[in-house]
Amino acid sequence: MPHEDKTLVLYDTLLRDGTQSEDVNFTVQDKVRIAEELDDFGIDFIEGGWPGSNPRDIEFFNEVKKSKVNPAKICAFGSTRRAKKSCENDESIQALLQSGAANITIFGKTWDLHVTEALKISLENNLELINDTISYLKKKVSNVFYDAEHFFDGYKANPEYALKTLKAAMDAKADCLVLCDTNGGTMPDELVDIIKKVREVTGEYPLGIHCHNDSECAVANSVLAVRNGITHIQGTINGYGERCGNANLCSVIPNLQLKYGYDCVEDENLKKLWSLSRLVNELGNLKHNIHQPYVGRAAFAHKGGVHVSAILKNARTYEHIKPELVGNTQRVLVSDLSGKSNLMYKAKDFGLELDSNDPKMNSLLEKLKELENKGFQYEGAEASFELLVRKAIGNFTKFFDLLSFRVIDEKRSAIEPPFAEATVMLRVGGDIEHTAAIGNGPVNALDNSLRKALEKFYPSLKTMDLVDYKVRILTGKDGTKAITRVLIESKDETDTWGTVGVAHNIIDASYQAMVDSIEYKLFKDTYK
Template identity: 50%
Template sequence: MRRVKIYDTTLRDGTQAEYFSLSLADKIRIAEKLSQIGIHYIEGGWPGANPRDRDFFGEIRNYNLDSSLIAAFGSTHHKDRPPESDPVFQELLISQAPVVTIFGKSWNLHVKEVLRTTLERNLEIITHSLRYLKPHVQELFYDAEHFFDGFQADPEYALKTLEAALAGGADCLVLCETNGGALTSKVVEIIKAVQARFPEAPLGIHAHNDGEMGVANSLAAVELGVSQVQGTVNGFGERCGNANLCSIIPGIRLKLGLDCVSDDNLRRMSELSRFVYEIANISPNRYQPYVGRSAFAHKGGVHAAAVKLNPRAYEHIRPELVGNFRNFPVSDLSGKSNIFLLAQTLGLKPADHDAAVQAAAEKIRELTQNRHQLKEADILQTILSKVKELESQGYQFEEADGSLKLLVFASLGKGKDYFRMLSYRIVDQKVGDIEAPVPEATLRVRVGLNEVHTAALGTGPVDALYNALLKALIRFYPRLVEMRLEDYKVRVLPGATGSTAAKVRVFIESRDAHDRWGSVGVSHDIIEASWLALVDSINYKLYKDEHPSLGVAS
């Protein structure tokens, strides 16, 4: 079976989308998730562009990404400097990334009006840049920027830029449809011309989506024999976005029958999609193909009746192949997503809904000590009902694994309250126009028979509350000193009477030396929502340290 390698650029090209930004911690988490899915190349950013991308390449070396390779992205060297004296170009080597991808000009318009040099000098720059990098990296890719526009303007010159890249030692020539407006028929025609000129050269495709053709153009390129596909999770990217890997990967695997990720990892496509949406604090597109909540929803009576008899009547694939689920709105089949979520929480990876129900019930039977009095089916239904109830209030558990596991184990009779809040008060004092506010949290909690009263300052009201809580608990639970809050996100949930009456959902990511976990809280009050998430985060840390045999660690 022919293999197609997937090159993800969510951490670089994806972040050029409006309203899509990632912190360093966000980028690390997404890189870890991409490696778990089996993505071959993970582009971490442009190390010469900003400090955050530079820091990413230093930090990511501390993580095991299995067989995934980190790629650094950059441009060919400056037209007026050799590569060894171009500080931005040198950042590619400083990053120590095993893979480097550099882009160069393919379109004579860009060479003359953007790069402002001669056509011949541009060819020299491409060759010299690649030749300089080649001995220092494991793999070297050349992104031929605006190649399809360049080919239509001057076919011979565009092909000469690829010759220059091969002369410099490029391991793959990635043809970039940068403006995103080319029709598939034209993309096919141009790729065939490249293949006729360079029959032995490995080719890749990097498509944008300005004409809604990014996925189609990428799959057409694969059908022609292209061996590398670049794109982003959920199609995030500049302007209208990049080609969407959440559609491309199922297309390659299920439609073209080619190897790109394993079947097990393909079943995690929906999980990957939701993960990136949640980390980016963006509401998921429920109508997204393959992975959206409505991708396999059958509301019409005729459709629903036909699908119940034979799903093939109105579905192009089985939803469980990509980790999604069939949904009949307002029907007895709602809640299948919660079944899969629960199964994953218990460490299970079922292939379909029936397998998920059976596996979850068996796991609950295994974990439940009092088997005669507690029936696993009843407990399963209780857990699912609770999750659905909380989801109706605005909770989401895809990334709040700590909160969900606490709920599950409490339902199994294995929960524990390590402390109880009696009261808290937060004063945010502001003096003058220049000085920043100084928040102070006062807190009373009960730990066993002990009542503790503490106060603490913080850089914000939630930080002050967290500091006061740690100050109260650390004497009873010294291992809390290992815990760190890595991220804090707030999302406003639309309310029926306008945004001022809306609830907020707070997501907190925490870690210690061994694990990383998420917790969630929802309330009309942002402080209370934060408190709920903080409590779950700390309780999860204490619970997993006390019960390692239950497998609650992330």
């Protein structure tokens, strides 16, 4: 350590190993779109699937040829030939060639246990499978990478045999020997020791790394492998992969580039990491992990008052990198752990300069902590927070006053769906408005009724939609008497904003969030 060649080959296996994750599934169109984005980001090799496995993977290789992917190279994945077949009559090997991919990755067995127990063949026979398969494919395509499955476990069990399997691949002129921590159980110090032993045998031969995350060491192991001279790194965006996943390239890449100065991707491209991570989740219909290092929504979010006070003076005090380098942004949260610094930071975001000595600040902070204690949470409901601040400092003029509402939810017979109707009475200036509306449920009826009452005074409300509605039970042990928090996301042609309501009664909690949403819309249309 350290190795000084700082040019690396990035190999993403999201479209193959990533789809072996329990919850990950992509359509062919998704896969092509992701391949284009990986290419645009600067990934060198994109493993698209196992053509011998299923029609979707075959279709991907056909479709990707028509896509914009360039200069990244598409790679097809498969195993060494079956023991009882030759490469010419092994369907899986032929499917690799029929995919038209100019690059092929072949995995083969390293661990004697797998050879004798899983393949049920002799150790010698396995060496022939490796050598034959790679030699055969080398004559047909540009690159053949060799994934030495279970390399580290195999080495620990029988180092001499594990090295013989690599030798078989070297003799066949594989373009890179990729050491795989397939079961993900290798500890960082073991990994380094084994790589050093391998180097004694392989000399300058190109080596790669493919780590799984079963001991939460995949990122550390991949980075250490590079620090020990490995130049080809396999992993996946967001770390998706079989079982606990693969090395997460969203961490491996910035670690290597920003901490150690390796050339992974252009600096401008690194700023696309955040959106690439999101796109993969969006297409896979996967939940964003807010705590994901570098690209998570919380990765640069500051909650503790002490932290916020310090980052306002110098962001480095609590940030290991500038969030913009990976396309993320600094955020400040407000909660019962806040001090005045949190409030001032947030207020500044809304164009409000607060004075920390203003007596209203103390009462605002107290009010905020009291509301948080009741179950209000402003993370995701920043419009409600802005209204709270503006109201507390006297920077808000009311647009309407609610006088009353009533909601009826009636099921007239067992076979009919329930019928929901809401009436609201409110005052706008000197006018009293009393309106009724129906909806597909009580919350929808109330929403319709509120808007119907207000639209005649404020026509811009017609451009606003409720796009998300989430209910959270805060005191689960109280059953149906529990406190309910409702989060609403609304949008119009230009903005999206979140609001919150908390009450024992779900309709009241929804009502509070809806009113905040409408007030915020009216406020921003009038003053922003």
